Amino acid sequence: MDLSAINPILLIAAMIAAATPILLAAIGELVVERAGVLNLGVEGMMITGAVCGFIIAVNTGSPALGFIAAAVGGAVLSLLFAFLTQVALANQVASGLALTLFGLGLSALMGQSYVGIKPPRTEATPLGALADIPVIGPIVFGHDLLVYLGLAIVAGTWATLTFTRAGLVLRAVGENHDAAHALGYKVKRIRTAAIMFGGACAGLGGAYISLVRVPQWTEGMTAGVGWIALALVVFASWKPWRVLLGAYLFGGITQLQLNLQGAGVAIPVEYLAMSPYIVTIIVLVILSADKSRAPGSLGRTFHASS
Amino acid sequence: MKFGKLLAGAVLALGVGGAAYADGHEKTKVGFVYVGPVGDGGWTYEHDQGRLAVEAEFGDKVETVFVENVAEGPDSERVMTQMALDGADLIFTTSFGYMDPTNNVAAKFPDVKFEHATGYKRLHPNVSTYSARFYEGRAIQGHIAGNMTKSNIIGYIGSFPIPEVIRGINSAYIHAAKVNPDVEFKVIWVYTWFDPAKEADAAKVLIEQGADVVLQHTDSTAPQAAAQEAGNVVTFGQASDMGQYAPFPRVSSIIDDWAPYYIERTRAVMEGTWEQKDTWDGIGPGMVGIGEISDAVPADVKAEALALKTALADGSYHAFTGPLNKQDGSPFLAEGETADDGTLAGMNFYVEGIEGEIPQ
Numbered sequence: 022m023d024l025s026a027i028n029p030i031l032l033i034a035a036m037i038a039a040a041t042p043i044l045l046a047a048i049g050e051l052v053v054e055r056a057g058v059l060n061l062g063v064e065g066m067m068i069t070g071a072v073c074g075f076i077i078a079v080n081t082g083s084p085a086l087g088f089i090a091a092a093v094g095g096a097v098l099s100l101l102f103a104f105l106t107q108v109a110l111a112n113q114v115a116s117g118l119a120l121t122l123f124g125l126g127l128s129a130l131m132g133q134s135y136v137g138i139k140p141p142r143t144e145a146t147p148l149g150a151l152a153d154i155p156v157i158g159p160i161v162f163g164h165d166l167l168v169y170l171g172l173a174i175v176a177g178t179w180a181t182l183t184f185t186r187a188g189l190v191l192r193a194v195g196e197n198h199d200a201a202h203a204l205g206y207k208v209k210r211i212r213t214a215a216i217m218f219g220g221a222c223a224g225l226g227g228a229y230i231s232l233v234r235v236p237q238w239t240e241g242m243t244a245g246v247g248w249i250a251l252a253l254v255v256f257a258s259w260k261p262w263r264v265l266l267g268a269y270l271f272g273g274i275t276q277l278q279l280n281l282q283g284a285g286v287a288i289p290v291e292y293l294a295m296s297p298y299i300v301t302i303i304v305l306v307i308l309s310a311d312k313s314r315a316p317g318s319l320g321r322t323f324h325a326s327s
Numbered sequence: 328m329k330f331g332k333l334l335a336g337a338v339l340a341l342g343v344g345g346a347a348y349a350d351g352h353e354k355t356k357v358g359f360v361y362v363g364p365v366g367d368g369g370w371t372y373e374h375d376q377g378r379l380a381v382e383a384e385f386g387d388k389v390e391t392v393f394v395e396n397v398a399e400g401p402d403s404e405r406v407m408t409q410m411a412l413d414g415a416d417l418i419f420t421t422s423f424g425y426m427d428p429t430n431n432v433a434a435k436f437p438d439v440k441f442e443h444a445t446g447y448k449r450l451h452p453n454v455s456t457y458s459a460r461f462y463e464g465r466a467i468q469g470h471i472a473g474n475m476t477k478s479n480i481i482g483y484i485g486s487f488p489i490p491e492v493i494r495g496i497n498s499a500y501i502h503a504a505k506v507n508p509d510v511e512f513k514v515i516w517v518y519t520w521f522d523p524a525k526e527a528d529a530a531k532v533l534i535e536q537g538a539d540v541v542l543q544h545t546d547s548t549a550p551q552a553a554a555q556e557a558g559n560v561v562t563f564g565q566a567s568d569m570g571q572y573a574p575f576p577r578v579s580s581i582i583d584d585w586a587p588y589y590i591e592r593t594r595a596v597m598e599g600t601w602e603q604k605d606t607w608d609g610i611g612p613g614m615v616g617i618g619e620i621s622d623a624v625p626a627d628v629k630a631e632a633l634a635l636k637t638a639l640a641d642g643s644y645h646a647f648t649g650p651l652n653k654q655d656g657s658p659f660l661a662e663g664e665t666a667d668d669g670t671l672a673g674m675n676f677y678v679e680g681i682e683g684e685i686p687q
Contacts (some may be wrong), residue, residue: 031535039528098632125396129366136366137424137548137571139555235527237552240364241396273523279532282515290488290516290686 032162033273035327037168038233038234038270042067044171046250047257047264049180049222055182055259056194056215057318061117062102063223064247065124070224070316071093071231072128074142075238084143088167088228095224096217098124103213110322121247131239136238143167143233167229172265173205174222179261191215195316198323208323223247256305258313263305271301355417355597356380357589358410359393362422363544369546370520370566370583371395374421374444377585383453388597399424407432411439417596419589420444422520423489424457430454440601442592445491447672452603457588460548460609461491462498462671463639464581465542467617467632467647468563472540473503473510473581474628475561482533484526484543484550485516488686490674492544498646499542499677502635504680512681513538523549534560551577568618579632580618587613607668610640647671652679676685 046063053060073094078087098120105116143165145152151162182188191211193201198208230246231238249271257263278293286293359378363371363578383557392410397403403425410418411432417440420429426446433441434461441451445458472481480501485492486653496514503510513536515529526545530553532680533541540561543550548569554560562572564580588606595601608614620629649660654677660666675687 028535035528035531035535039524042524092682133366136368139552158445230524235523235552236556237523237548239368239523239547239549240366241521242523242547242549244519244524246524276528276532279515279517279529280536283513283532283536285513285683289684294516294518 027284028160030156032276032280034090034163035047036269036273036276037160037164038272039276040268041168041171042229042234042246043250043253043271044175044265044268045167045226045229046223047253047268048175048261049219049226049253050250051261051264052178052182052191052222053215053219053260054254054319055195055316056191056212057198057316057321057323058106058212058216059113059117059320060099060102060120060216060219061114061251062120062247063251064098064126064243064245065121065218066095066098066105066223067124067227067230067243067247067250068128068241069098069124069227069295071227071243072132072135072238073224074228075231076131078140078232079135079138079220082141084141084232085166086169087140087232088225091224091228093224095220095222095227097220098127099216099220100213100221102220103216107213107216107323110324113307113320113322125241132238132240138238140232140236140238143236146150155170157188165233167225167233170225175261175265181254182261192316195318198318198321202323202325208325212323218299223250253301253305256302258305258309258311259316260313263308266308267301270304271297274300328486328673337670347642354388354390355385355593356413356415357389357391357593357596358407358413358415358418359391360397360406360410360418360420360425360545361393361395362399362424363394364395365415366572367521367546368548368569369564371421371546372421373567373583374585377589378419379588381589381593385593385597389593396651400428403430404432408435411436415439417442417593417601423487423491428636440592441597447605449603449605453603453604455592455603456606457606458491458581459614460583460646461583461606462494462646463609463613464615464617465495465498465534466502466639467635468542468579468581469499469502470632470635471620471624471628472506472542472561473505475578475624476503476507476510476540478537478539479507480511480513480537480539482530482531482536482538482541483512483514484545485514486520486545487518488516490672493677494671494674495542495683495684497674500681501647501651501678506538514681514683516686517545519545521546521647526550527553530554531557548572564618570618573619573656573683574621575623576620577621578623579620582616582618584614584616610636611642653677654679 038069064209070091074087074091077090078084102120105111106113148165152158194211220258253267274297361371365375394406397406419442421444423445429443430450433454441454443456446456527549530550534557543565551572554562562576568580645665647666650662650665651660653659
């Protein structure tokens with residue numbers, strides 16, 4: 022065993038980067054679910070975002086444009102889900118699953134000629150002298166813009182849901198869509214907006230994988246991150262800060278267990294491999310002992326006549 | 328993830344079912360079950376190349392179908408059953424974890440021939456197994472890796488702790504230590520065949536912990552990208568050439584060439600001569616190919632590696648030749664003794680010199 026091989030600064034920095042795709046996808050899905058819609062298509066929107074972002078970044082040479090394209094791609098795909106569930110009143114679970122399958126297939130098709138290409142490098146945010154501070158510099162100030170954007174989205178989501186009228190309306194639609202409708206709120210319009218927000222966030226998360234973490238395009242490369250994000254929203258009891266905590270725990274322990282394995286720590290590898298899932302679930306379950314519950318109208322189809 | 332794959336598998340299987348034909352049986356129908364996407368650039372990609380070679384060889388006389396991203400376990404059993412129901416005459420199941428499902432389904436369809444890659448169970452007369460002696464390629468990789476490393480730390484991304492993977496680690500270590508006794512192996516098990524983000528993470532961790540050569544036994548090219556990003560890390564293509572990362576970081580590769588075997592077995596089914604057998608071919612018969620050794624490797628090392636390849640191919644040298652001890656110091660092979668196939672097939676121990684434990 023040689024724990025000195027693990028560099029704690031690099032470990033924490035890697036943890037933050039590893040958590041970002043899950044965080045982005047989960048915070049988007051949180052908003053969707055708070056609006057009363059269960060979109061199981063996160064994986065499909067992520068992978069579509071991953072390929073859209075990759076294609077645009079490679080062709081323009083600009084990762085920033087790539088990320089914008091990823092958000093747009095994810096949002097456009099989510100419109101399909103919005104159409105199915107809000108206009109055609111299809112079952113949300115089935116539509117969400119279909120969206121995942123469709124996204125996986127579509128992205129494989131779109132990405133066919135992009136296998137083995139190297140995307141332009143996403144640089145760390147130029148924070149000047151801040152990044153040179155020992156220890157704190159590389160951990161807090163050495164990241165690319167998406168990491169900070171992810172944090173900003175969490176903070177913004179929390180503030181909007183808690184303090185603003187728009188947040189209140191969104192939550193009202195999610196808790197009881199009939200009451201919200203009776204008050205004159207446009208349930209479908211609000212839900213469609215929330216779904217698109219969720220799609221854009223998932224797309225960003227996917228592009229973070231294809232442009233920063235791996236970085237390359239491979240079919241099916243999100244490999245289940247979307248499903249983890251979905252589970253995280255539930256275990257975080259639909260609260261933004263808990264999503265952040267859960268994502269960092271999951272990303273952090275994933276990194277930690279890889280590091281421990283590399284350092285030859287004498288813990289059976291099976292336990293290390295399952296630890297991210299177990300620890301995240303335990304912590305979030307303990308936190309959710311405060312009787313938090315799902316939004317009242319979650320997953321229910323709304324029609325103005327009912 | 329499992330759930331997603333399950334549904335993907337189920338729906339694809341339905342799609343295959345929908346495309347089933349009802350025009351008698353003049354065409355031979357060959358099914359393929361893949362663990363990853365055909366575009367993974369590695370393992371599944373090469374199997375699909377084999378499928379395409381079958382199509383090219385037999386043209387209209389054959390029809391092939393495949394289902395990708397099939398999770399190992401019960402999902403694969405459903406996919407195979409559906410293929411058999413749809414009239415497949417021969418089904419290739421191309422991942423170790425399909426071993427029991429393949430045998431289960433074979434029991435229900437005695438007229439359908441099954442070919443399971445990298446397994447060892449042939450419980451029914453209609454099940455054959457086939458694999459390649461990847462460890463021969465690993466010997467060459469180990470030789471190059473031992474010469475190329477400056478930090479003397481070689482990272483190894485393991486998928487699952489099964490004999491096939493352990494054999495590869497041992498073979499690479501033996502030949503790396505032979506040219507560089509100070510070499511140390513760091514093994515990280517990722518418990519997946521295909522997850523680019525996780526593979527990239529594992530590669531980055533190994534690099535952060537000092538490895539300047541990274542070997543992988545997973546299917547995607549993500550570790551290659553991570554090594555390229557790091558700049559001074561050597562890698563090897565796995566299962567496929569991964570030539571897009573040549574000449575550096577990828578300095579050579581193991582290429583699985585399934586096409587001749589797939590063509591031979593399909594022909595056997597067509598001619599009614601198919602019989603159960605266990606095939607385990609290496610560099611000699613061409614099932615294992617060694618990708619071009621790039622100029623990043625010094626010329627003398629390259630020459631030695633090619634000589635090693637020749638010796639492995641003509642059988643004058645065996646990758647597991649004594650004297651060798653097991654990790655705990657107990658004797659494994661005496662001077663000049665070579666490992667028999669039974670020992671190799673069930674290998675569940677590290678050789679002396681590798682640190683760490685194999686997850687059991």
